[in-house]
Amino acid sequence: MLKDFSVQSLFMGCLTAFVGFASSFAVVLHGLQAVGATDAQAASGLTALSIAMGICAIVLSLTTRLPISIAWSTPGAALLASAGMIEGGFPTAVGAFLVCAVLIVIAGLFRPLGRAVASIPAPLANAMLAGVLIGLCFAPVKAIAFNPLFGLPIVLAWIAVGAFRRLWAVPAALAAFALVLAFGVHVPDGALASLEGSLLPRVEFVMPVFTVAALVSIALPLFIVTMASQNIPGIAVLKVNHYNPKPGPLFAATGLFSILSAPFGGHAVNLAAITAAMCAGQDAHADPSRRYWAAVVAGIAYIVLGLLAGAVTAFVGLAPPILIEAVAGLALVAAFSGSAMAAFQHAETREAAAITFLVTASGVSFAGISGAFWGLLAGGLMMLLQKFVQMTKR
Numbered sequence: 058m059l060k061d062f063s064v065q066s067l068f069m070g071c072l073t074a075f076v077g078f079a080s081s082f083a084v085v086l087h088g089l090q091a092v093g094a095t096d097a098q099a100a101s102g103l104t105a106l107s108i109a110m111g112i113c114a115i116v117l118s119l120t121t122r123l124p125i126s127i128a129w130s131t132p133g134a135a136l137l138a139s140a141g142m143i144e145g146g147f148p149t150a151v152g153a154f155l156v157c158a159v160l161i162v163i164a165g166l167f168r169p170l171g172r173a174v175a176s177i178p179a180p181l182a183n184a185m186l187a188g189v190l191i192g193l194c195f196a197p198v199k200a201i202a203f204n205p206l207f208g209l210p211i212v213l214a215w216i217a218v219g220a221f222r223r224l225w226a227v228p229a230a231l232a233a234f235a236l237v238l239a240f241g242v243h244v245p246d247g248a249l250a251s252l253e254g255s256l257l258p259r260v261e262f263v264m265p266v267f268t269v270a271a272l273v274s275i276a277l278p279l280f281i282v283t284m285a286s287q288n289i290p291g292i293a294v295l296k297v298n299h300y301n302p303k304p305g306p307l308f309a310a311t312g313l314f315s316i317l318s319a320p321f322g323g324h325a326v327n328l329a330a331i332t333a334a335m336c337a338g339q340d341a342h343a344d345p346s347r348r349y350w351a352a353v354v355a356g357i358a359y360i361v362l363g364l365l366a367g368a369v370t371a372f373v374g375l376a377p378p379i380l381i382e383a384v385a386g387l388a389l390v391a392a393f394s395g396s397a398m399a400a401f402q403h404a405e406t407r408e409a410a411a412i413t414f415l416v417t418a419s420g421v422s423f424a425g426i427s428g429a430f431w432g433l434l435a436g437g438l439m440m441l442l443q444k445f446v447q448m449t450k451r
Contacts, residue, residue: 058119061347069341070354073126077332077355078107078362080227081131083385084193085324086370087378088134092275093147094322100370101261102322107363109318110326114356117310123300124336124352125307126291126329127314127359130283133325135389136189136429139420140274145266147322152265153275154324158315160280161288161325165309181436182285184400184410188417188432189282190393196386200379207237207380215387227388234384238376259367260321278429283325284308286396291328298337299345409440 082103089099110127117125143149164170197215200208214233219226288311292304307328315326332355335341341351373381400410413436417428 062350063342063347065340065342066348066350067354069335070351070356071358073332073335073351073355074358074362076224076228076335077128077329078359079231080388081129081134081385082366082369083231083373083381084131084138084388085129085134086373087193087382087385088137089147089322089324091138091141092150093142094150095147096370096374097259098147098261098263098322100367101259102318102324103366103370104260104363105318105321105323106326107359107366109314109323111356111359111363113310113314113326114352114359117307118349118352118356121302122346122349123295123302124298124333124341124348125295125302126333126336126352126355127311127326128287128329128332129323130279130287130325130327131389132186132189132282132286132392133279133327135193135385135392136278136282137275137324138385139189139192139417139429140278141420143268143270143274145268145271148263148266149268149271150275150324151263151319151322152267153271153279154319155265155316156267156272156276157279157283157325158312158319160276161283161312161315161327162309163312164280164284165305165307165312168305177281177285177433178406178409178437178440179285180400180403180406180410181413181433181440182281183396184413184436185278185417185429185433186282186286187393187396187400188414189278189429190389190396191418192420193382193386193389194393196379196382200383203377203379207241207377208383210237211380211383212387223391227384230384230387234376234380235372237380238372242376242380262320263322265320273430278433279325281433282429283327286392287327287330290330291333294330294333295337298334300337405443406440409436409443412436412439 085103086099089102094102106129110129114125114127197208197212201212211230211233215226215230218229288308295302311327318326336351336355337348341348400414401407413432416435417432419428421428
C-alpha cells in the first residue's frame with residue numbers, strides 16, 4: 058500500500074482539499090446560518106463536515122484502492138440558504154439533516170429508492186437546483202451595489218484569474234476578500250486578538266427536533282439535490298476515468314458519515330463531483346491503480362482544514378455578510394449555468410422546467426414548506442399534464 062504513494066498524489070491531494078474547501082466553505086457557512094445556526098454552531102458544522110468527509114475519503118479509498126473523493130453538499134448548502142429559517146430554528150434543521158442522511162443510507166442499501174431518485178426527470182432536478190442557486194448568484198452584484206470598493210475587487214479577481222485558470226478563480230476571489238477585510242473594512246479594536254481563542258477546534262452538539270415542515274422543506278429537497286447533483290455525478294466521474302465501483306455501498310457510507318456529522322451541525326456528506334476529477338485523473342498519477350493516494354491525502358488535508366474552521370468562521374464574521382455571500386455566489390456561478398442549461402435543453406420539458414425554476418427561485422413558502430419542494434411538485438404536475446394531453450391526442 059505505501060509503495061503506491063507518490064509525490065504527485067501528495068500534491069494533487071493537497072490541491073484538491075484546498076480548492077474544495079476554499080471554493081465552497083462560504084456557501085456552507087451561509088447556508089447553516091440561514092437556517093438558524095449561530096456562528097459557533099456554523100463553525101461546528103464546518104468542522105464536523107470536514108472531519109467526516111476526510112475520514113470517509115480515507116476509509117473508502119484505502120478499502121477499495123480507488124480514488125473516492127468526498128465532499129460536502131455545496132448545492133445542499135445553497136438550498137439551506139434559499140429555504141431560510143423554519144419554525145423551531147436550527148434544531149429542526151439538524152433533525153432534517155439526520156432524516157436526509159438516513160434516506161441516503163437507505164438509497165444505497167435499498168435499490169428501489171436509489172432508482173426512484175435516479176428516475177426524477179433530469180430537467181426538473183436541474184431546474185430546482187438552478188432556482189435554489191440563483192438567489193446566491195445575485196450576491197456579487199449586490200456586494201458591488203453595497204460598496205463598489207469592497208465588492209469590485211472580489212469580482213474582478215474572480216474574472217481575471219478565472220480567464221486563465223478556472224480552477225483558481227474562487228480561491229482568488231477569497232484572497233481578494235481577505236485583502237478587502239484586512240485593508241478596507243473597519244475592524245473593531247481587539248477583534249483580531251479574539252481570533253486567537255478560535256484557533257482551537259470546537260464542536261457543539263445540537264439536539265435534533267423532528268417536524269413535518271422541516272422534513273418537507275429541508276430533508277427531502279436536500280436528499281434529492283445531494284443525490285442528483287453530487288452522488289450520481291460522482292459515480293459518473295469515476296466511470297469516465299475507467300473506475301467501476303458499486304454505487305450502493307458508496308452512497309450508504311456517505312450517508313453514515315452524514316449521520317455522524319449531523320448532530321454537530323453538518324448538513325450532508327457525499328461523493329465529490331467536481332474535485333473527484335482531480336483525484337481520478339491523470340494529473341494524480343500516470344498509473345490509475347495508484348491514484349487512490351490522492352484521495353487519501355485530500356481526506357487528511359480536509360481534517361486539518363476542519364480543525365481550523367473556528368478561526369476561519371471568526372475571521373469571516375468580521376466582514377459585512379454581503380461580502381462573503383458574494384464569494385459564495387461566485388463559487389456557484391458555474392453550477393448555476395450548468396444546471397440552467399441542462400434544465401432548458403429540451404423543448405418538450407422546457408415549460409415544466411420553467412415552472413419548477415420560477416416557483417423555487419421565488420423563495421416563497423406555503424404552509425411552512427419551502428419553494429424547492431413546491432417547485433419540484435409543480436413542475437412534475439405540469440409534466441404529467443403535458444404527457445396526458447399528448448396521449449389523448451393520439
